[in-house]
Amino acid sequence: MPSPHVAASDRTALREQLAQLCRHNLDAAPAALPSGWAELDAQLPGGGWPVGALTECLLDAHGIGELSLWLPALRAVTQNRRYAAFIAPPFIPYAPALRQHGVSLERVLIVETETDALWAAEQTLRCAAFGVVLIWPGACPTDKQLRRLQLAAETGRTVGAVYRPLSAARSPSPAALRLKLQADAHGLSIVVHKCRGGRSGMTVRCAHAA
Amino acid sequence: MLWLCIHLPHWPLEALAPPDAAPAAVIVTEQHQRRIVACNTAAEQAGLKGVERLTTALALYPRLRVLERSAAAERQALKRLAAWGYQWSSRVTWSQAQPHAVDYAAALWLEIGASRALFNGYRALLKQIEGSLQHLGYRYRLGVAPTLEGAALLARANRRTAIVRLDRLLDAIRELPIAQLAIAPPIAHALRRSGVETVGALFDLPAASLARRFGPELVLYLDRLAGRASDPRRLYRPPNVYAARCDFGFAVRSAEALLFPLQRMLHEFCGYLRALDVAAQHCAIVLEHERGAGSRIELGMGAPNRDAQRMLALAKEKLLRVTLTAEVRGLRIEAGEFTPPAVRQSDLFSRDADVADELQQAIEKIAARLGGDAVRAVQPGADHRPEQAWLSGSVVAQSGCAAPDTPPPAAPRPLWLLRAPRRLRAAPAIAALPERIESGWWSAPVTRDYYTVRIASGEAGWIFYDRGDGCWYVQGYWA
Numbered sequence: 001m002p003s004p005h006v007a008a009s010d011r012t013a014l015r016e017q018l019a020q021l022c023r024h025n026l027d028a029a030p031a032a033l034p035s036g037w038a039e040l041d042a043q044l045p046g047g048g049w050p051v052g053a054l055t056e057c058l059l060d061a062h063g064i065g066e067l068s069l070w071l072p073a074l075r076a077v078t079q080n081r082r083y084a085a086f087i088a089p090p091f092i093p094y095a096p097a098l099r100q101h102g103v104s105l106e107r108v109l110i111v112e113t114e115t116d117a118l119w120a121a122e123q124t125l126r127c128a129a130f131g132v133v134l135i136w137p138g139a140c141p142t143d144k145q146l147r148r149l150q151l152a153a154e155t156g157r158t159v160g161a162v163y164r165p166l167s168a169a170r171s172p173s174p175a176a177l178r179l180k181l182q183a184d185a186h187g188l189s190i191v192v193h194k195c196r197g198g199r200s201g202m203t204v205r206c207a208h209a210a
Numbered sequence: 211m212l213w214l215c216i217h218l219p220h221w222p223l224e225a226l227a228p229p230d231a232a233p234a235a236v237i238v239t240e241q242h243q244r245r246i247v248a249c250n251t252a253a254e255q256a257g258l259k260g261v262e263r264l265t266t267a268l269a270l271y272p273r274l275r276v277l278e279r280s281a282a283a284e285r286q287a288l289k290r291l292a293a294w295g296y297q298w299s300s301r302v303t304w305s306q307a308q309p310h311a312v313d314y315a316a317a318l319w320l321e322i323g324a325s326r327a328l329f330n331g332y333r334a335l336l337k338q339i340e341g342s343l344q345h346l347g348y349r350y351r352l353g354v355a356p357t358l359e360g361a362a363l364l365a366r367a368n369r370r371t372a373i374v375r376l377d378r379l380l381d382a383i384r385e386l387p388i389a390q391l392a393i394a395p396p397i398a399h400a401l402r403r404s405g406v407e408t409v410g411a412l413f414d415l416p417a418a419s420l421a422r423r424f425g426p427e428l429v430l431y432l433d434r435l436a437g438r439a440s441d442p443r444r445l446y447r448p449p450n451v452y453a454a455r456c457d458f459g460f461a462v463r464s465a466e467a468l469l470f471p472l473q474r475m476l477h478e479f480c481g482y483l484r485a486l487d488v489a490a491q492h493c494a495i496v497l498e499h500e501r502g503a504g505s506r507i508e509l510g511m512g513a514p515n516r517d518a519q520r521m522l523a524l525a526k527e528k529l530l531r532v533t534l535t536a537e538v539r540g541l542r543i544e545a546g547e548f549t550p551p552a553v554r555q556s557d558l559f560s561r562d563a564d565v566a567d568e569l570q571q572a573i574e575k576i577a578a579r580l581g582g583d584a585v586r587a588v589q590p591g592a593d594h595r596p597e598q599a600w601l602s603g604s605v606v607a608q609s610g611c612a613a614p615d616t617p618p619p620a621a622p623r624p625l626w627l628l629r630a631p632r633r634l635r636a637a638p639a640i641a642a643l644p645e646r647i648e649s650g651w652w653s654a655p656v657t658r659d660y661y662t663v664r665i666a667s668g669e670a671g672w673i674f675y676d677r678g679d680g681c682w683y684v685q686g687y688w689a
Binding site for chain 2: 061062063064065066067068071083090091092093094095096097098099100101105106108109110111112113116119120123124126127128129130183
């Protein structure tokens with residue numbers, strides 16, 4: 001219990017402590033990049049993709065809307081003078097389609113690699129010039145490797161998206177956000193599997209952009 | 211004139227660049243006796259400081275790495291250091307130990323009187339030079355005086371006071387013992403025996419009798435030291451093509467062991483670039499072997515560069531992936547094409563410039579490890595055939611080619627394109643009108659009807675019916 005007669009030096013120390021606590025609270029509100037999907041943003045703490053963190057997209061099929069999900073963010077980032085990277089994508093990100101959706105192609109980079117996807121992902125995530133980095137890690141990344149990516153994203157204040165199979169949902173991960181993606185009759189159905197600082201278990205639907 | 215002398219007491223050792231971790235010593239053979247002339251810090255810590263005879267040293271520390279002194283390696287290293295020093299002064303000269311010298315130290319002199327205005331006074335200049343010198347990792351002593359020999363004497367004596375005026379020089383060196391002077395040991399011995407212990411006492415003797423007793427060289431040396439006689443030296447001229455080498459006195463078997471000398475050489479190279487106010491976009495690192503041409507590592511940079519740390523990061527990526535086929539005996543850095551340095555905007559756009567710089571570095575690093583083709587940019591292409599309607603180019607090789615102004619296709623396109631269309635076994639169920647694409651009559655003509663269908667488990671595929679071969683293909687996914 002601090003007594004009412006605190007020495008001046010103690011008082012400044014207390015004041016500093018208080019200021020630190022306030023700062024801590026400010027830090028606690030996570031920075032976010034709006035996903036562009038109103039329903040999804042409403043579920044995410046901060047109202048969008050967590051910045052300086054990893055988001056896992058868990059899915060078993062290609063072509064169910066896993067890229068459309070990120071299109072508004074890609075558009076916002078590339079039009080805002082930052083870069084987007086595709087690390088080891090399974091197919092060719094098709095330039096005419098990206099352009100039809102308003103993505104600035106001169107700010108899109110594709111890294112083609114079969115063996116060094118995680119390393120390349122780390123380099124791009126760490127670089128503040130990138131806004132969004134979409135990663136197809138190839139082999140199943142270990143917990144340690146994901147932690148490295150998470151750390152790199154924190155350093156560069158970037159948004160990292162890692163695409164993994166649905167079976168990976170069973171193993172723990174340092175990612176701030178984990179989404180299970182599945183196709184349904186109307187488009188994409190998203191189950192929030194894990195959400196740091198928010199609730200999990202909700203289902204969100206996104207209609208196909210195309 | 212104001213000379214800065216960089217005295218390098220351990221030059222015979224440092225020129226051969228052995229790793230610091232293990233004790234190492236350099237020897238010369240004189241009259242069938244092998245004498246240690248320099249040893250590294252690890253050897254000093256092992257108790258070999260001041261030990262002259264090799265047999266004694268080996269008795270104290272049997273695993274000592276013993277290297278033969280190489281005058282050629284010392285000259286090469288001095289030349290590299292002179293190129294580095296040229297960034298602060300256009301008058302650079304050096305001296306190297308002669309055979310059978312007492313002291314195998316080397317020295318580099320920079321004339322800083324003319325440069326001090328340019329670098330905000332000589333204190334700021336010295337600070338800058340020392341900062342850069344520490345990156346190189348040589349052990350050094352500095353001396354500043356109006357004469358070459360005066361600066362060298364102050365450096366040898368480790369006096370860190372800068373003497374700017376000639377009339378103050380004699381006062382400053384009077385008390386120094388004559389052993390610090392660069393005179394032949396027999397002369398110094400004879401002088402000491404006749405009671406001349408300090409530099410001051412030597413200067414008090416009449417020059418004529420000194421010349422008669424010890425020869426005119428001693429008097430000339432004293433005159434040059436005091437600034438009474440001119441001291442012409444050959445000045446260093448930077449070559450147009452950079453070619454620096456470092457010969458090791460031993461064989462290197464791992465790429466990691468090359469990083470230390472390489473770092474030093476890159477710092478010296480960047481000093482040379484700064485001296486000429488240019489930057490390099492490309493240079494080659496050659497690993498020299500006992501025989502053969504040596505392994506060449508090409509270092510390509512995204513933008514003209516003269517940042518040693520950045521070059522080292524790139525070189526590291528490449529070097530650690532090289533399998534050394536033979537022992538490495540030396541390193542070479544070669545560069546012949548230089549460009550004006552990229553001038554960075556300072557305040558207004560500095561954040562943008564920083565970010566662009568960081569991006570460039572990240573791309574360079576990835577390209578260095580995965581190859582220049584791995585980092586690609588995409589563009590729409592001017593063709594109606596979907597597989598031709600996009601272009602991809604290496605970001606590294608690209609030199610500012612603008613995207614062609616292609617009108618986007620009217621119909622929507624899928625986000626994923628397969629690298630090659632995949633043939634479907636059965637005709638899918640179609641419930642929409644097709645988009646007909648006919649094009650490419652000049653090379654590979656196609657006539658295709660495109661549809662969007664759900665293939666399986668909700669995947670939306672972009673498929674076409676090829677009217678040429680009558681088959682169905684999937685070419686993309688609506689992702």
